[in-house]
Amino acid sequence: MLIVCEDSKSSRYYFESFKQAVYERAELVALGAGMNTDSLVEHAITCRDKATRVRKPYTHVWCVFDRDSFPLGNYHRAFELAHANGIKVAWANEAFELWYLLHFNYHDTGISRADYKAKLKQSGLEYDKADKTIYAQVKDRQDTAIKNARKLERHWNDMGKQFPERENPSTGVHKLVEFLNELADLGSVD
Numbered sequence: 001m002l003i004v005c006e007d008s009k010s011s012r013y014y015f016e017s018f019k020q021a022v023y024e025r026a027e028l029v030a031l032g033a034g035m036n037t038d039s040l041v042e043h044a045i046t047c048r049d050k051a052t053r054v055r056k057p058y059t060h061v062w063c064v065f066d067r068d069s070f071p072l073g074n075y076h077r078a079f080e081l082a083h084a085n086g087i088k089v090a091w092a093n094e095a096f097e098l099w100y101l102l103h104f105n106y107h108d109t110g111i112s113r114a115d116y117k118a119k120l121k122q123s124g125l126e127y128d129k130a131d132k133t134i135y136a137q138v139k140d141r142q143d144t145a146i147k148n149a150r151k152l153e154r155h156w157n158d159m160g161k162q163f164p165e166r167e168n169p170s171t172g173v174h175k176l177v178e179f180l181n182e183l184a185d186l187g188s189v190d
Helices: 010-016 037-053 072-084 097-101 113-122 134-158 173-187
Strands: 002-005 027-030 061-066 088-093
Touching: 002 010, 002 037, 010 061, 010 134, 010 173, 037 061, 037 072, 061 072, 061 173, 072 088, 088 097, 088 173, 097 113, 097 134, 134 173
Parallel strands: 002 027, 002 061, 061 088
Antiparallel strands: none
């Protein structure tokens, strides 16, 4: 499994913190902040193809990115490119911090990425993008985040939006989290 993250801190630190059983089956590649969304997917395709050429293919490839201020064209192309190449996307629109906010509250009103830190603080989380303990701080609320993310997904579907990932706020991070939890459960010896 390959996970390619757009940023080098927030989402990377979160996904690095999953149980060790997951990372016996997965490789995490974190690229520096600022790479646009479609370039990130192109990089994931290159990594996947290189692994296949050396006979160490990935069975699952995920890209993790948020909308931020990237042009809508790049964002849209990233989804098309990922879909055309069998790559799954764990997105957040507008910012990855939406995923953290959903650990505390259901949220379906768009806010700017600059406002997430204040919203998280109101929820009781002292958020710092470079905090490597973020996963541990919100882990006990992960079921709530998944439930809220699914509810948000239904919200956009009920409104007839064909591409909910383009709506602010929206996320697909819960799909990767659920997948990683399943992998971790496979590796646990209870």
